[in-house]
Amino acid sequence: MNNAPIGVFDSGVGGLTVAREIMRQLPNESIVYFGDMARVPYGSKSKDTVISFSRQIVNFLTEKHVKAIVIACNTASAFALSEIVAETDFPVVGVIEPGAKTADEITANNKVGVIATEGTVKSGMYSKVIKSINPDIEVFQKACPLFVPLVEEGLLYDSITIEVADRYLHDLLSYGIDTLVLGCTHYPLIRRTIQKVAGENVSLVSPAYETAKELEKIISKNNIESSLESAVHRFYVSDSADRFKKLASSILPCDIDEVVHVNIEQYG
Amino acid sequence: MNNAPIGVFDSGVGGLTVAREIMRQLPNESIVYFGDMARVPYGSKSKDTVISFSRQIVNFLTEKHVKAIVIACNTASAFALSEIVAETDFPVVGVIEPGAKTADEITANNKVGVIATEGTVKSGMYSKVIKSINPDIEVFQKACPLFVPLVEEGLLYDSITIEVADRYLHDLLSYGIDTLVLGCTHYPLIRRTIQKVAGENVSLVSPAYETAKELEKIISKNNIESSLESAVHRFYVSDSADRFKKLASSILPCDIDEVVHVNIEQYG
Numbered sequence: 001m002n003n004a005p006i007g008v009f010d011s012g013v014g015g016l017t018v019a020r021e022i023m024r025q026l027p028n029e030s031i032v033y034f035g036d037m038a039r040v041p042y043g044s045k046s047k048d049t050v051i052s053f054s055r056q057i058v059n060f061l062t063e064k065h066v067k068a069i070v071i072a073c074n075t076a077s078a079f080a081l082s083e084i085v086a087e088t089d090f091p092v093v094g095v096i097e098p099g100a101k102t103a104d105e106i107t108a109n110n111k112v113g114v115i116a117t118e119g120t121v122k123s124g125m126y127s128k129v130i131k132s133i134n135p136d137i138e139v140f141q142k143a144c145p146l147f148v149p150l151v152e153e154g155l156l157y158d159s160i161t162i163e164v165a166d167r168y169l170h171d172l173l174s175y176g177i178d179t180l181v182l183g184c185t186h187y188p189l190i191r192r193t194i195q196k197v198a199g200e201n202v203s204l205v206s207p208a209y210e211t212a213k214e215l216e217k218i219i220s221k222n223n224i225e226s227s228l229e230s231a232v233h234r235f236y237v238s239d240s241a242d243r244f245k246k247l248a249s250s251i252l253p254c255d256i257d258e259v260v261h262v263n264i265e266q267y268g
Numbered sequence: 269m270n271n272a273p274i275g276v277f278d279s280g281v282g283g284l285t286v287a288r289e290i291m292r293q294l295p296n297e298s299i300v301y302f303g304d305m306a307r308v309p310y311g312s313k314s315k316d317t318v319i320s321f322s323r324q325i326v327n328f329l330t331e332k333h334v335k336a337i338v339i340a341c342n343t344a345s346a347f348a349l350s351e352i353v354a355e356t357d358f359p360v361v362g363v364i365e366p367g368a369k370t371a372d373e374i375t376a377n378n379k380v381g382v383i384a385t386e387g388t389v390k391s392g393m394y395s396k397v398i399k400s401i402n403p404d405i406e407v408f409q410k411a412c413p414l415f416v417p418l419v420e421e422g423l424l425y426d427s428i429t430i431e432v433a434d435r436y437l438h439d440l441l442s443y444g445i446d447t448l449v450l451g452c453t454h455y456p457l458i459r460r461t462i463q464k465v466a467g468e469n470v471s472l473v474s475p476a477y478e479t480a481k482e483l484e485k486i487i488s489k490n491n492i493e494s495s496l497e498s499a500v501h502r503f504y505v506s507d508s509a510d511r512f513k514k515l516a517s518s519i520l521p522c523d524i525d526e527v528v529h530v531n532i533e534q535y536g
Contacts, residue, residue, distance in 0.1 A: 038317045039307045044420075046508035049306045149417040152312075160435075163428055240314035265533045 002224050005030035005234070006215070007061035007069040009054075012040035013247040014148070014185030015072030018095065020252055021212035022070070023233070026219070030231040032064045036264065037239035041148060042075040043117020043184065050119065052268075054080035058088060059267040060236070067224050070215060071095065074116055074183050074207070078123035091218045096120075098214040099181050099207030100129040103137075106203050107179040110137045113172035113202075115194075116183030118143040126183055140175050144168045144184070151186045152247065157193055165190075165197040173198065181205045189251070238264040270492050273298035273502070274483070275329035275337040277322075280308035281515040282416070282453030283340030286363065288520055289480035290338070291501070294487070298499040300332045304532065305507035309416060310343040311385025311452065318387065320536075322348035326356060327535040328504070335492050338483060339363065342384055342451050342475070346391035359486045364388075366482040367449050367475030368397040371405075374471050375447040378405045381440035381470075383462075384451030386411040394451055408443050412436045412452070419454045420515065425461055433458075433465040441466065449473045457519070506532040 006026075008019050012035050019033055034057050036042075042050050054076045061069055068091040071077045071084065077094030085092045103112045114126040121143040130139050146164050155161045172180070180202050182188055188206045195204055219225055237244045241259035248256050274294075276287050280303050287301055302325050304310075310318050322344045329337055336359040339345045339352065345362030353360045371380045382394040389411040398407050414432050423429045440448070448470050450456055456474045463472055487493055505512045509527035516524050 038313060040312075044308075044511065045306060046511070049507045145421055146414075146417055149414055153413055160428060160431055163431070167428075239317045243312065243314070265536065268533065 001067060003030070003226050003228050004065050004067035005032045007032050007034070007064065007066035008072050009034040009036070009057045009061065009069070010073040010185060011036050011042040011076070013244060013251060016248055016251040017185050017188045017208040018070060018072035018211055021208045022215060025212040026216055028226045028228050028231055029219070030226065030228060031233045032061060032066055033233065033235045034060060034262070035235070035237045035244055037237045037244055038264070039238065041117070042073060043119045043148065044145065045119060047079045047123070050076055050079040051083055054084060055087070056264050056267040058084055060262060060264060062088070066090070068093070068215070068219065070211060072185060072211070074185060075119040078120045078125035091222060093211060093215050093218060095185065095207040095211045096125050097129055098210035099183065099205055100126060100133060102205045102210045103130055103179050103181050104133045106205060107137060109176065109178045110134070111175060111177045111179070112137055112139050113175070113177035113180040114139060114141045114183045115144045115168065115172070115180065115187065116141065117148070118145055120183055126181060140172050140177060142168055142172055147190060148184065148186045151189045156190050161190060161193050162197060165193055169194070169197050173202070177202060179203050179205060181207065183207065235259045236262045238262055269335060271298070271494050271496050272333050272335035273300045275300050275302070275332065275334035276340050277302040277304070277325045277329065277337070278341040278453060279304045279310040279344070281512060281519060284516055284519040285453050285456045285476040286338060286340035286479055289476045290483060293480040294484055296494045296496050296499055297487070298494065298496060299501045300329060300334055301501065301503045302328060302530070303503070303505045303512055305505045305512055306532070307506065309385070310341060311387045311416065312413065313387060315347045315391070318344055318347040319351055322352060323355070324532050324535040326352055328530060328532060330356070334358070336361070336483070336487065338479060340453055340479070342453060343387040346388045346393035359490060361479060361483050361486060363453065363475040363479045364393050365397055366478035367451065367473055368394060368401060370473045370478045371398055371447050371449050372401045374473060375405060377444065377446045378402070379443060379445045379447070380405055380407050381443070381445035381448040382407060382409045382451045383412045383436065383440070383448065383455065384409065385416070386413055388451055394449060408440050408445060410436055410440055415458060416452065416454045419457045424458050429458060429461050430465060433461055437462070437465050441470070445470060447471050447473060449475065451475065503527045504530045506530055
C-alpha cells in the first residue's frame with residue numbers, strides 16, 4: 001500500500017507543473033498521471049461537466065490502486081474537490097487550499113490578487129478559502145482566458161503575452177495587491193512575464209509548489225510514505241499521446257517514454 | 269420527411285456562422301443545432317478523437333430524424349466527413365469542399381492561403397481538395413490557434429488581435445496569395461481584422477456562406493425542400509446552456525429561447 005502511486009490529474013498538461021514539484025519534493029513517490037487532452041480545457045466549462053469529468057478520472061485512478069489523489073487543476077479543484085473527497089476513502093488534495101494558505105502567509109497589506117480561468121474565478125473558491133483563513137484579506141480576482149492558449153503556442157516571453165498580461169493585470173495592480181496567486185497550473189510557465197508586468201513588489205504564489213508540500217504532510221500524517229528506491233511514473237491521456245509528449249517535454253525535467261491512451265468516457 | 273430538420277453540428281458556437289447562413293439562404297428549413305461545448309475545441313485534438321466525437325453527435329442527430337447533416341466545423345469535416353458519409357443514408361455536407369471550390373473560382377494567380385486550426389492544417393484536406401479541382405493552384409497553409417480564444421474573448425478588432433494576425437499572415441502574404449480561405453468557423457467573426465492585415469488585394473473566402481449554397485443544391489437535387497412556412501430551430505449542447513446562449517446571441521440575428529443539455533457520451 002505505501003508503495004502504491006499517487007494519482008495526479010489535470011485537464012491536460014498544466015498539471016505537470018504540479019507533478020514536477022511532487023517529483024522534486026517527494027522523489028520516492030511514484031505518480032500515475034492522467035491528462036484529459038480529449039476534453040481540455042476545463043476552465044470555460046460548467047461545474048456539472050467538470051464534476052462529471054473528474055469523477056470518471058477518479059474512477060480510472062482508483063482502478064490503478066493509487067493511495068492518494070492530487071487534483072492538479074484549479075478548475076477541477078474549485079468545482080469537484082468536495083464531491084471527490086466525499087466519494088473516496090483515501091486522501092485527496094486540491095491545489096486551491098495550499099495556494100490560499102501561502103497567500104495569507106505572504107501578504108503584508110492584506111490585498112491579494114488571484115488570476116485563474118473563468119470557471120475558477122466564477123466559483124469564487126480562492127476568495128472563500130482565503131477569507132476563511134483570514135477575513136481581513138481583500139481578494140481581487142481576474143479571469144485570464146488567453147494565457148493558456150498563449151502558453152500552448154509557446155509565446156512565453158513574447159511582446160503579445162506582455163501586452164495581454166498588461167491588460168489582465170491592470171485593475172488588480174491598481175488595487176495595490178502585494179501578492180498574486182497563479183491560480184491555473186499553466187501560469188507558472190509564464191511566471192517571468194507575469195512578474196515583469198506585475199513588478200518586483202508583488203510576490204507570486206505558485207500553488208504547484210505549495211500543493212507538493214501539502215501532499216508531503218498528508219502522506220506523512222497517514223504513514224503512507226513510499227519506501228521505493230526509485231519511483232516509477234506512468235502517464236495516461238484521453239487523446240493521442242503525441243501532442244501530450246511534445247508539451248510534456250517542455251515542462252518535465254525528464255523525457256517521457258510511454259504515454260498510454262485511455263477511453264475515459266467508459267469510466268462513467 | 270421534407271419538413272424534417274437539417275442537423276448542423278460544431279465543436280461549439282463557431283458553427284453558428286454556418287447556421288446563420290443557412291437561415292438566411294434557406295429560410296424555410298428548420299435546423300437542429302448541436303454544439304459540443306463540453307469538449308470544445310476540436311482543432312488541437314487527434315483524428316481518432318474527433319471521429320469518435322463526431323459519430324456520437326451524428327447518432328444523436330439521427331435520433332432527431334434529420335434529413336441531412338452539415339458538419340459545420342472545419343476540423344470535423346477534415347477528419348470525419350468520409351467516415352460519416354459512409355455510415356449514414358442521408359446527405360452529409362462538410363465545409364471544406366464548398367470553400368475549396370470557391371477559392372478555385374476566385375484566385376487569379378493560383379496562389380491560395382488557408383488559415384485554420386492545427387488539426388485542419390495537419391489533415392492537409394484543403395490542399396488535397398483544392399488541388400483535386402485545379403492541380404495548378406499552390407496552397408499555403410497556416411495554423412492560427414490563438415484566433416479562436418481571441419474571438420471568444422471578444423477582442424474582434426483589438427490591437428492584440430491585429431498583432432497576432434500580422435504574425436500569422438506574414439508568411440502567407442510574402443508568398444503572394446490573392447485568396448485566403450477562412451478555414452475555421454470562428455474566423456468570419458474577425459473577418460474585418462483579417463482583411464485589414466491581409467490588405468484589399470486579398471479576397472477572403474468564408475466556407476460558411478459557400479456551405480449554405482452547397483446545401484441548397486443538395487436539398488434541391490434530392491427533392492427534399494421543406495414546405496414549412498416558418499422554420500423551427502432547436503439548439504442542443506453538451507455543457508451548460510448559459511455560455512452557449514451568451515456567445516450565440518452575438519452570432520445569430522435572433523435570440524435563442526431554449527437550449528437543451530444533452531449527455532453526448534451516451535450516444536457512443
